[in-house]
Amino acid sequence: xxxxxxxxxxxxxxxxxxxxxxxxxxxxxxxxxxxxxxxxxxxxxxxxxxxxxxxxxxxxxxxxxxxxxxxxxxxxxxxxxxxxxxxxxxxxxxxxxxxxxxxxxxxxxxxxxxxxxxxxxxxxxxxxxxxxxxxxxxxxxxxxxxxxxxxxxxxxxxxxxxxxxxxxxxxxxxxxxxxxxxxxxxxxxxxxxxxxxxxxxxxxxxxxxxxxx
Numbered sequence: 424x425x426x427x428x429x430x431x432x433x434x435x436x437x438x439x440x441x442x443x444x445x446x447x448x449x450x451x452x453x454x455x456x457x458x459x460x461x462x463x464x465x466x467x468x469x470x471x472x473x474x475x476x477x478x479x480x481x482x483x484x485x486x487x488x489x490x491x492x493x494x495x496x497x498x499x500x501x502x503x504x505x506x507x508x509x510x511x512x513x514x515x516x517x518x519x520x521x522x523x524x525x526x527x528x529x530x531x532x533x534x535x536x537x538x539x540x541x542x543x544x545x546x547x548x549x550x551x552x553x554x555x556x557x558x559x560x561x562x563x564x565x566x567x568x569x570x571x572x573x574x575x576x577x578x579x580x581x582x583x584x585x586x587x588x589x590x591x592x593x594x595x596x597x598x599x600x601x602x603x604x605x606x607x608x609x610x611x612x613x614x615x616x617x618x619x620x621x622x623x624x625x626x627x628x629x630x631x632x633x634x635x636x
């Protein structure tokens with residue numbers, strides 16, 4: 424098992440454990456259409472998605488001389504919150520979490536999702552018992568997870584290469600580097616496999632590959 428050498432696995436949430444890509448594309452397309460802009464495909468979305476999220480909004484075509492990122496972000500998040508439970512966790516994710524727990528490998532979540540709503544959705548899917556820590560940000564505008572991750576690593580108090588951060592974006596790789604964790608990326612989330620492969624870390628096609636012997 425690719426994760427057997429680790430003492431702790433830190434998971435990203437959106438696009439890694441929670442399969443919300445199509446929902447996110449649908450919502451951004453509603454925003455684009457409302458501003459008389461052209462909608463984008465899932466493939467286009469995965470090719471332009473990035474952190475900070477404001478940069479991705481610009482790449483999608485939004486003009487911040489006409490409206491603010493904060494205005495768009497609030498509209499986006501309101502629709503996301505109303506529709507999020509139409510999405511689900513990735514097929515196989517629960518089995519992976521269970522396998523790690525049974526293998527005595529501890530787990531946490533580190534997410535750019537707002538803390539209280541992150542707590543709520545993890546409880547909704549009855550996943551909270553898998554995690555020692557559930558760490559989200561304190562606003563809806565999805566800034567960097569680096570400082571949050573550094574605090575988590577300090578709390579874990581483990582040595583180099585004993586912790587792996589699993590995500591679905593190049594930003595997750597940047598976070599892993601910044602906090603001193605190894606990194607594995609999953610190519611079913613918010614960025615394309617081609618983009619993820621530029622990070623120079625292991626990239627798997629599906630979360631279930633993480634527990635293949």
